[in-house]
Amino acid sequence: xxxxxxxxxxxxxxxxxxxxxxxxxxxxxxxxxxxxxxxxxxxxxxxxxxxxxxxxxxxxxxxxxxxxxxxxxxxxxxxxxxxxxxxxxxxxxxxxxxxxxxxxxxxxxxxxxxxxxxxxxxxxxxxxxxxxxxxxxxxxxxxxxxxxxxxxxxxxxxxxxxxxxxxxxxxxxxxxxxxxxxxxxxxxxxxxxxxxxxxxxxxxxxxxxxxxxxxxxxxxxxxxxxxxxxxxxxxxxxxxxxxxxxxxxxxxxxxxxxxxxxxxxxxxxxxxxxxxxxxxxxxxxxxxxxxxxxxxxxxxxxxxxxxxxxxxxxxxxxxxxxxxxxxxxxxxxxxxxxxxxxxxxxxxxxxxxxxxxxxxxxxxxxxxxxxxxxxxxxxxxxxxxxxxxxxxxxxxxxxxxxxxxxxxxxxxxxxxxxxxxxxxxxxxxxxxxxxxxxxxxxxxxxxxxxxxxxxxxxxxxxxxxxxxxxxxxxxxxxxxxxxxxxxxxxxxxxxxxxxxxxxxxxxxxxxxxxxxxxxxxxxxxxxxxxxxxxxxxxxxxxxxxxxxxxxxxxxxxxxxxxxxxxxxxxxxxxxxxxxxxxxxxxxxxxxxxxxxxxxxxxxxxxxxxxxxxxxxxxxxxxxxxxxxxxxxxxxxxxxxxxxxxxxxxxxxxxxxxxxxxxxxxxxxxxxxxxxxxxxxxxxxxxxxxxxxxxxxxxxxxxxxxxxxxxxxxxxxxxxxxxxxxxxxxxxxxxxxxxxxxxxxxxxxxxxxxxxxxxxxxxxxxxxxxxxxxxxxxxxxxxxxxxxxxxxxxxxxxxxxxxxxxxxxxxxxxxxxxxxxxxxxxxxxxxxxxxxxxxxxxxxxxxxxxxxxxxxxxxxxxxxxxxxxxxxx
Numbered sequence: 001x002x003x004x005x006x007x008x009x010x011x012x013x014x015x016x017x018x019x020x021x022x023x024x025x026x027x028x029x030x031x032x033x034x035x036x037x038x039x040x041x042x043x044x045x046x047x048x049x050x051x052x053x054x055x056x057x058x059x060x061x062x063x064x065x066x067x068x069x070x071x072x073x074x075x076x077x078x079x080x081x082x083x084x085x086x087x088x089x090x091x092x093x094x095x096x097x098x099x100x101x102x103x104x105x106x107x108x109x110x111x112x113x114x115x116x117x118x119x120x121x122x123x124x125x126x127x128x129x130x131x132x133x134x135x136x137x138x139x140x141x142x143x144x145x146x147x148x149x150x151x152x153x154x155x156x157x158x159x160x161x162x163x164x165x166x167x168x169x170x171x172x173x174x175x176x177x178x179x180x181x182x183x184x185x186x187x188x189x190x191x192x193x194x195x196x197x198x199x200x201x202x203x204x205x206x207x208x209x210x211x212x213x214x215x216x217x218x219x220x221x222x223x224x225x226x227x228x229x230x231x232x233x234x235x236x237x238x239x240x241x242x243x244x245x246x247x248x249x250x251x252x253x254x255x256x257x258x259x260x261x262x263x264x265x266x267x268x269x270x271x272x273x274x275x276x277x278x279x280x281x282x283x284x285x286x287x288x289x290x291x292x293x294x295x296x297x298x299x300x301x302x303x304x305x306x307x308x309x310x311x312x313x314x315x316x317x318x319x320x321x322x323x324x325x326x327x328x329x330x331x332x333x334x335x336x337x338x339x340x341x342x343x344x345x346x347x348x349x350x351x352x353x354x355x356x357x358x359x360x361x362x363x364x365x366x367x368x369x370x371x372x373x374x375x376x377x378x379x380x381x382x383x384x385x386x387x388x389x390x391x392x393x394x395x396x397x398x399x400x401x402x403x404x405x406x407x408x409x410x411x412x413x414x415x416x417x418x419x420x421x422x423x424x425x426x427x428x429x430x431x432x433x434x435x436x437x438x439x440x441x442x443x444x445x446x447x448x449x450x451x452x453x454x455x456x457x458x459x460x461x462x463x464x465x466x467x468x469x470x471x472x473x474x475x476x477x478x479x480x481x482x483x484x485x486x487x488x489x490x491x492x493x494x495x496x497x498x499x500x501x502x503x504x505x506x507x508x509x510x511x512x513x514x515x516x517x518x519x520x521x522x523x524x525x526x527x528x529x530x531x532x533x534x535x536x537x538x539x540x541x542x543x544x545x546x547x548x549x550x551x552x553x554x555x556x557x558x559x560x561x562x563x564x565x566x567x568x569x570x571x572x573x574x575x576x577x578x579x580x581x582x583x584x585x586x587x588x589x590x591x592x593x594x595x596x597x598x599x600x601x602x603x604x605x606x607x608x609x610x611x612x613x614x615x616x617x618x619x620x621x622x623x624x625x626x627x628x629x630x631x632x633x634x635x636x637x638x639x640x641x642x643x644x645x646x647x648x649x650x651x652x653x654x655x656x657x658x659x660x661x662x663x664x665x666x667x668x669x670x671x672x673x674x675x676x677x678x679x680x681x682x683x684x685x686x687x688x689x690x691x692x693x694x695x696x697x698x699x700x701x702x703x704x705x706x707x708x709x710x711x712x713x714x715x716x717x718x719x720x721x722x723x724x725x726x727x728x729x730x731x732x733x734x735x736x737x738x739x740x741x742x743x744x745x746x747x748x749x750x751x752x753x754x755x756x757x758x759x760x761x762x763x764x765x766x767x768x769x770x771x772x773x774x775x776x777x778x779x780x781x782x783x784x785x786x787x788x789x790x791x792x793x794x795x796x797x798x799x800x801x802x803x804x805x806x807x808x809x810x811x812x813x814x815x816x817x818x819x820x821x822x823x824x825x826x827x828x829x830x831x832x833x834x835x836x837x838x839x840x841x842x843x844x845x846x847x848x849x850x851x852x853x854x855x856x857x858x859x860x861x862x863x864x865x866x867x868x869x870x871x872x
Contacts, residue, residue, distance in 0.1 A: 755805010
């Protein structure tokens with residue numbers, strides 16, 4: 001085996017070490033922080049980890065982010081950052097932000113957000129190398145600053161650079177032969193800072209470096225800037241920087257959002273990747289001691305051109321390691337351990353499998369050296385609150401120096417290897433465009449990287465194409481298909497649409513069907529988004545975060561892979577946007593299918609306006625003809641179809657106001673569906689909550705029945721007896737049991753398990769009838785010992801329900817997928833629906849959202865039964 005260091009201590013041991021050493025100014029550093037550990041849960045405000053939550057009196061707290069942040073995230077435009085027609089520098093005077101003495105950076109002696117704009121104004125005045133653009137705004141409304149440092153360019157020179165950039169992506173074989181590209185293309189480099197708001201120091205290191213580069217006259221700097229463009233995202237998460245939180249104003253960990261792109265900060269970073277096309281990128285984080293520098297442990301993302309990625313990422317990591325260690329910090333003198341490279345030094349637990357992390361996502365846009373760099377000295381979470389200011393500032397100064405050394409070493413690598421970096425980026429795109437096979441890593445294919453073994457070999461077989469069908473056979477996935485196509489296009493994946501019906505792979509597809517030709521430069525990204533994924537449970541014992549994420553299975557649209565065919569003769573035209581599917585029948589009653597979040601949002605708008613809407617027997621909504629004008633506006637707004645129907649409703653649908661004790665992703669998804677949501681928690685209920693203002697309670701975390709005072713319990717029991725509960729996961733099931741609603745026994749599976757699973761839906765269920773046959777789990781739950789009146793709405797499929805992800809049994813053999821197979825995953829009865837799956841996880845599985853919406857809409861209207869605690 002190649003590894004020379006043991007796997008880092010377990011998170012429990014790390015927590016103990018942190019507590020036992022907290023009294024010393026020169027602490028024995030944590031060998032890692034709990035932030036960077038397997039399968040971290042979202043949803044803990046003000047703390048980056050489950051370990052931090054466990055130390056809080058209430059445990060994980062329910063999300064309470066303001067509705068305005070969700071509105072900004074859902075509506076914020078994406079800024080065009082393309083270069084055509086504009087030279088460098090691009091100077092502008094930034095208006096100042098109000099001074100904020102509560103900015104959490106100040107205590108650490110770092111740059112508060114309100115000081116960044118004046119600093120950037122000053123840097124632009126130092127010469128002609130520094131440009132500043134506003135790349136967008138955060139969920140909290142703060143500007144996102146992209147700084148470019150390069151030698152001056154005329155508009156014509158910039159156009160020439162853009163022409164070469166486009167040639168590299170769109171005609172890579174020609175680019176490989178181009179002498180102009182070899183001679184004069186400026187290698188783009190991207191430094192991303194502060195994506196986790198309470199990991200601050202990358203911002204300050206970048207500001208210091210930009211200041212030096214702005215005026216340096218040495219030959220190395222002149223050569224670097226003549227042959228490179230350096231892009232600095234000064235703070236990717238200003239909301240978190242100000243508040244001292246890992247997450248943004250919506251409670252989202254932005255380094256988990258790159259597949260979904262729900263947040264404006266992530267969309268801005270995505271656009272930087274697309275428009276600037278970096279060959280190399282750094283994502284500066286904290287805190288792991290010694291400094292952790294990727295490449296990673298297995299499993300490696302199977303859709304990369306991993307031979308090219310590993311070659312450059314490992315070589316650059318060695319340079320960063322030497323630079324960081326060369327600063328002279330020692331464990332005895334400073335509490336700083338030597339740097340570590342997981343690929344070389346660890347067995348597992350720090351993988352690059354999911355594309356949700358910045359460097360892993362960047363690889364699909366042609367970045368051939370991409371790193372998470374975890375700087376060493378902990379200053380966030382408990383350390384921030386307990387250590388003296390002097391010690392915090394000592395640590396932050398070390399972190400700034402370490403981050404600066406990592407960036408500087410990377411720039412040295414770029415200057416020395418510009419030609420080969422650009423050539424390798426071209427080769428990534430050439431393989432994709434030509435359909436060339438991936439090259440498995442080995443000592444022969446990646447010389448200079450020691451210790452490559454079979455545990456590092458991950459490749460995939462790309463289909464010839466994916467088809468997203470249209471027409472009658474795909475009628476129900478119209479909005480979902482449009483959303484999926486637009487999302488692919490936003491990620492720079494090429495999509496075509498058929499102008500006539502066609503036959504492919506033994507099937508006939510209707511006119512208007514979409515085809516994703518997998519012979520395209522970014523085929524890896526297309527595949528990572530659309531493929532089912534892979535069950536990797538037998539590959540490693542533990543994963544860092546999620547292991548399955550398929551848009552094809554989880555977003556509600558039909559996605560069909562096609563192999564062994566030619567696309568020649570198929571009548572395809574490239575599209576720049578999905579065709580609109582919004583429609584309103586010209587006469588009679590209208591039917592709105594409630595199987596998509598956009599349709600739920602349209603329904604909630606109708607109900608809030610007082611429109612009389614009925615539920616049909618098939619679970620759809622019947623809208624009166626008198627509301628046709630309102631339906632036209634909503635069809636235009638949400639791109640949903642109101643079909644003609646002669647059906648009559650079976651029950652009235654009413655405006656549903658939700659009290660929610662949930663994760664940030666769930667809260668955001670509820671608002672995306674336009675529910676009126678009031679965040680609650682144990683503390684809110686204990687303070688005296690007005691239950692008359694809501695119609696249903698949704699709980700997944702943050703409300704513990706045993707933590708309620710007598711008055712709060714009485715009020716909650718009364719509400720649940722007459723209205724109802726939607727619960728998700730172990731916490732939702734625990735509240736159900738304590739309140740005496742559904743008679744079920746919840747069983748918790750392996751808490752580290754996550755992925756895409758096969759499910760079987762009850763066709764007659766008002767909650768899951770017609771739902772997709774796949775779902776998502778994270779710490780899965782199932783229900784046994786069902787009492788009278790409990791309905792099984794959905795079950796885990798027989799056999800092994802896991803399609804893609806990582807789900808192992810526990811040490812005693814329990815908690816695995818075999819134990820869950822055939823068991824109930826969603827159950828319901830009077831006044832309660834319980835989910836053992838994660839249908840709103842991180843705002844991602846769009847095709848599952850409607851299950852929760854239909855549960856919320858149906859619970860308050862359920863007939864009063866005899867299962868409330870007071871009547872048993």
